[in-house]
Amino acid sequence: MQLGLSESARFATAEEARFRIAYPNSRPRKSRVIALDEPSLAMLRTLADMPWSGAHFLRYVNAKGATDSLHMLPVDAFLEDLEGKRFSLADELADADIIVMVTTAGTAAEAAEVIGNACFVRNKLATGLVRNAEGISAEDLARTLTTMRPFAAMLVVSNGDEYVGEMLSALRV
Amino acid sequence: MLRKEQNDLLTQTGPGTPMGDMFRCYWIPALLAEELPDNDCAPVRVKLLSERLLAFRDSEGRYGLIDEFCAHRGVSLWFGRNEQGGLRCPYHGWKYDHTGQCTEVPSELKESGYCGKIKLKSYPLIKIGDILWTYMGPAEKQPPHPEWEFALVPSEQTFTSKRWQECNWLQAMEGGIDSSHVSWLHSGNLNSDPLFKGARGNKYNMSDARPFFEVTDSEGGLFIGARRNAEEGHYYWRVTPWVMPSFTMVPPRGDHPVHGHFWIPIDDENCWAWSFDYHPVRALAKEERQAMIDGKGIHVAYVPGTYRPLANKDNDYLMDREAQRKGITYSGVEGIAMQDASLQESMGPIVDRSKENLVSTDNGIIMARHRLLKAARALRDKGVVPPGVDPVHHRVRSAAIVLPVDKSYVDVADEALTVIEGKAPTSV
Numbered sequence: 093m094q095l096g097l098s099e100s101a102r103f104a105t106a107e108e109a110r111f112r113i114a115y116p117n118s119r120p121r122k123s124r125v126i127a128l129d130e131p132s133l134a135m136l137r138t139l140a141d142m143p144w145s146g147a148h149f150l151r152y153v154n155a156k157g158a159t160d161s162l163h164m165l166p167v168d169a170f171l172e173d174l175e176g177k178r179f180s181l182a183d184e185l186a187d188a189d190i191i192v193m194v195t196t197a198g199t200a201a202e203a204a205e206v207i208g209n210a211c212f213v214r215n216k217l218a219t220g221l222v223r224n225a226e227g228i229s230a231e232d233l234a235r236t237l238t239t240m241r242p243f244a245a246m247l248v249v250s251n252g253d254e255y256v257g258e259m260l261s262a263l264r265v
Numbered sequence: 266m267l268r269k270e271q272n273d274l275l276t277q278t279g280p281g282t283p284m285g286d287m288f289r290c291y292w293i294p295a296l297l298a299e300e301l302p303d304n305d306c307a308p309v310r311v312k313l314l315s316e317r318l319l320a321f322r323d324s325e326g327r328y329g330l331i332d333e334f335c336a337h338r339g340v341s342l343w344f345g346r347n348e349q350g351g352l353r354c355p356y357h358g359w360k361y362d363h364t365g366q367c368t369e370v371p372s373e374l375k376e377s378g379y380c381g382k383i384k385l386k387s388y389p390l391i392k393i394g395d396i397l398w399t400y401m402g403p404a405e406k407q408p409p410h411p412e413w414e415f416a417l418v419p420s421e422q423t424f425t426s427k428r429w430q431e432c433n434w435l436q437a438m439e440g441g442i443d444s445s446h447v448s449w450l451h452s453g454n455l456n457s458d459p460l461f462k463g464a465r466g467n468k469y470n471m472s473d474a475r476p477f478f479e480v481t482d483s484e485g486g487l488f489i490g491a492r493r494n495a496e497e498g499h500y501y502w503r504v505t506p507w508v509m510p511s512f513t514m515v516p517p518r519g520d521h522p523v524h525g526h527f528w529i530p531i532d533d534e535n536c537w538a539w540s541f542d543y544h545p546v547r548a549l550a551k552e553e554r555q556a557m558i559d560g561k562g563i564h565v566a567y568v569p570g571t572y573r574p575l576a577n578k579d580n581d582y583l584m585d586r587e588a589q590r591k592g593i594t595y596s597g598v599e600g601i602a603m604q605d606a607s608l609q610e611s612m613g614p615i616v617d618r619s620k621e622n623l624v625s626t627d628n629g630i631i632m633a634r635h636r637l638l639k640a641a642r643a644l645r646d647k648g649v650v651p652p653g654v655d656p657v658h659h660r661v662r663s664a665a666i667v668l669p670v671d672k673s674y675v676d677v678a679d680e681a682l683t684v685i686e687g688k689a690p691t692s693v
Contacts (some may be wrong), residue, residue, distance in 0.1 A: 095344055098578060098580055099581060100578040100611065104432075104610050106324065106433070112620075228317070237479075237675070238671060241479075244477070245625060246479075246480070247477070249482065250632070254635075255635055261636075
C-alpha cells in the first residue's frame with residue numbers, strides 16, 4: 093500500500109484487489125427454466141448435463157383451472173421435468189428466485205400468458221427468452237413478443253441457441 | 266458471472282490477443298483533432314491497445330501515427346523536432362516521415378541508402394469530424410472509413426471530448442449499456458444538469474425506478490430498450506444502441522443534443538472514454554457548447570493541461586457527503602461522467618467477474634459479452650470480420666419514445682433507430 097495517496101487511489105489497485113474477501117457472496121438461487129415449446133425443450137435437454145447450481149429444467153404441459161388452495165392464481169398449469177415427472181406451476185413458482193421462459197418465435201402464446209400471469213400475481217419477475225431464427229416471420233416474432241411483454245421484466249430476443257446457455261450461466265442458475 | 270478465461274479474453278487487448286485482434290479490425294478514435302492543431306506542431310504521445318505510439322502533423326498537414334521510439338537507440342521521439350516534412354530525433358538526427366519511413370541518417374553516406382532500410386511501425390491517421398481516427402490492423406484488411414453520424418454532421422452541430430478512465434475498457438463500456446442505473450446514480454442530475462433538464466421523459470424516469478427491458482440483436486450489436494410507465498395505456502421507451510466493440514448512444518431527452526461514447530483501451534488497466542454530443546438537425550447553442558466545455562452532461566472538467574478529470578481517484582473524486590445526504594447528488598460525486606467513472610474505477614483495474622451476481626435486468630450486459638466473445642473467437646478461429654466494421658452498422662441512433670402498450674420499440678426501429686439525414690431525433 094502506498095501512503096500519501098487518497099483512499100480511492102490506494103485501494104483501487106490490482107495489488108489491493110488481492111485482498112478482497114474470498115468467501116462466497118451469495119447462496120445458490122432457486123431457478124426454474126421452463127421450455128414453452130418442443131424445440132426449446134430439445135434445446136434445454138442439450139444443456140441439462142452442464143454443471144448448474146440446482147436449476148430445475150421444466151416444460152410447460154398445459155393449463156389447469158384454479159383450485160380452492162390457489163385462490164390467488166387465476167390459472168395453474170402442469171409442468172414436467174426432463175424425466176417426465178409432473179409438477180404444479182404454482183408449487184414451482186412459490187420459492188423461485190429466477191424464472192426463465194424459453195420459447196421459439198411464433199409459438200407458445202398460451203403458455204407465456206399462463207406463466208406470466210402466475211408470476212405477476214405472485215409478484216415474481218420473469219425473464220422471457222425468445223429464440224429467433226432465419227425463416228421466422230417478423231409477424232410471428234411480434235406476436236410472441238406482444239404476448240410475453242406484459243409479464244416479462246426482461247425480454248430477450250436471441251439469434252442463435254448458444255445464448256441460452258450463456259445467459260443461464262451468467263445468472264448462476 | 267464470467268469465468269476467468271472468459272474475462273481474460275474480453276479484457277486483454279494487447280497485440281496478439283483475441284480481443285486485441287478484434288479491436289484492430291476497426292477504425293478507432295486516437296486523438297482529438299485539437300491535439301495536433303497546426304502543421305509542425307508538437308508531437309503527442311499516444312498509447313492505444315497497449316502500444317506506445319507518437320502522433321504528429323508534418324509541414325504539409327499530413328498526420329502520422331508511428332512507433333514512439335527511434336530505431337537507432339530507442340529514444341522517445343516525443344523529444345523530436347517536427348520540421349521540414351518529418352520528425353527528427355534530437356539525439357543523432359535520424360529523421361522520419363509520417364509513414365514512419367526513415368528519410369535521413371546523418372552519420373551515414375546518403376548514397377548508401379541505409380535510411381531506406383529503416384522504417385518504424387506506423388498506422389494511418391485520418392481526420393473525420395473533431396477526431397483523428399486510426400486503424401491498427403493489417404493494411405490489406407483496412408475497412409472503409411467510419412460513418413458515425415456525430416462525426417459527419419457539420420462542426421457547429423457537434424462536440425467531442427475525451428477523458429482518461431483508470432480501469433479496463435469493458436467495465437467502463439458496460440456502464441453505457443446498463444440503463445437501470447440511471448434512475449439511481451444519476452437521479453440528482455436529471456432535473457438540474459443543463460444538458461438534461463426540462464425533458465418530459467425525465468418525469469417517467471424518476472417515477473418508475475424499476476424499468477422492464479427488451480434486448481434484441483442488431484447487425485452491428487444490440488438494441489437495449491428500457492420500458493417505463495407513462496400515461497394510461499402507454500409506455501415510455503428509452504432505446505440504447507450498442508455497436509461492437511464499444512460504441513453506445515444515450516437515449517435523447519427533449520430537444521437536448523444527443524450523446525454517446527466510445528471506450529477505447531489504452532492498455533488493460535486504462536481506457537479513453539470518448540464522449541460526444543450532437544444534434545442531427547441544428548447547430549449547438551452557444552450555452553450548450555459552453556456547458557459541454559465546462560464539463561456538464563457527460564463531459565468533465567479537466568486537470569488543467571491534461572485530459573484527466575479534475576475529480577479523480579487521487580482526490581477521492583471530490584466526494585461530498587453533504588450533497589449525498591441532501592440528495593443533490595445521489596452518490597456524493599458531482600457530474601454524470603464521474604459518477605460512473607468513480608464507481609467503475611472502484612471495482613479495481615480489471616474487475617473479477619467470477620464474483621458478480623447478475624440479475625435478469627443485466628441481460629444487455631450478458632448479451633454484449635456473449636456477442637463480443639463469439640465475434641472474437643470467430644475472428645481468431647475462422648477469420649470472420651466482426652460486426653461493427655461495416656459502416657452501415659454505424660448509422661444508428663438512440664431514441665426516447667412514448668408508445669401504446671401494444672407497441673414495442675422494435676416496431677418503430679426503422680424510423681427511430683436509423684440515421685435519416687435531416688430528420689430530428691425521436692425524443693421525448
